[in-house]
Amino acid sequence: MPMDAVEPETPPPATTDDAPRVINTDDGAKDGLAKCARCGATEISLNVATGHLRCGFCRFEWSTDNAIEAFNLNGDISKLTGLLVGSGSSDIVPSTDEILTFKCSACGAEVVIDTNTSTQARCHWCRNTLSMNQQVPNGAVPDMILPFKVEKSTAVEKIAHFVGKRKFFAHPTFRAEFNAENVMGVYLPYMVVDINAHAKLSGQGEHQTRSYTVKVGDSTQQRYDADLYNVAREFDIHVNDLTVESSSDRLDQNTAVNSNNIINTIMPFDVENSVRYDSNYLAGFTSERRDSNLDQLAPLAHTQAEDITRHRVNDTLKFYDRGVRWAAEEVDVRGQRWVSAYLPVWLYSYQQRKSNGKTFLHYVAVNARTGETMGSIPLHQSKLLIVSGIVQLVGTVIGLVLVAVGI
């Protein structure tokens, strides 16, 4: 959300206690048949090339409002106080159904939408598409959505290129089965956070004044002289569009058991270009439902805000070229704004079956806005070990010779 912009014209009213103030982001949203304004068809999908919604019948194109402007999310971060949340970021009520049934307003049939993977379904009788745009407390409909911008053909090319450069030590089964065309477009759930905080850090820093060598026995060693300073910094910090995963599965980034870190790596996204949520953006793609609440994600977001603070203040510490040891760090969050978003990812996944019977899901992911690509490729361990052994053997011989001559 852009900073230094105008304060919302009509901010949500302040509450007397610490309860969050809610920005209603599904005003006017309707469930059911979403029709083309020109021909009335429900065959609507995203035209990735233009970023607009397009009717599949008459080719009429239109765009949805920018979410940041529509919901006044571009208010000055320095004026943020308390907790401001989008209505699509509200807590998930455990009893809320994940599988929802809608009545098709065209033919009267009952249509089921599995919100775990989409917010749309086609009526099996009349073939119209039903959309769910109103928010229910199950995390399926976010405050905003960032449409795909990178086309599938480009994503396929990027994935093929990424894997192509890592084929020699790739597992032979993976090499035989790899087909970049199997990539899928997925909208993944995130929380986008703005934070207004006051920071106070104190500690000590060192500035190098001299570097020289000394003789110790038969060898020479490096020594350093430095000046020690007491250092303190106090300032306000405005964090803009901090983005955190809001799916518990994706938050688990234990690289010994999954490759979710790959999807994490392709951030950041240009979330300022997000639009009001419309299920038609999901046509042809799949989605994952948010299953984490704000109170579960807040500790992570606040720790990341502290990291950002610690790194940003380094701009004022260039004199301390040997580093600074902070003894006390206080980052007091005075205001925060949370909105949920679906962000677009092209995802190639490969389930590796290991010889011990275990499986490991590898991802190659492309940020569908910036094109940034990252991946995990299954290794041919025995081949790598043999080549490493040969390298070790040759290296040992050379190393022994070099050590013997004292290099």
Next chain:
Amino acid sequence: MLNLTLWAAESGQILAAGSSDDDSGGLGLVFLLSGFVFYSAIYFRYRNSDKRHGHESETEATMVNMQEHDEFVKARKGLSNRRMSGANNTAVRGASNKFSTGIMSKFKL
């Protein structure tokens, strides 16, 4: 196998530290561990298990109303480490991928 990689990474770190303070025999030691270094390099190139979003540097943030305080304490002589002992101004604690902020972050120092 990950343990082997970690061990190789640790060894590389020790080597790096050793070679910066004592220049005798450093190159020879690097060759003596070349197989492990090679394995680690290929492992991370293919698996990218050390990668993560750099939220600390890739997130937009601005500082305002800065107040700075710097006070000279004393001069220190004959220090053997190139970095200040216990320096934590580049620490990252909020990464979901703990592996990237554990041993791998030591290489960035």
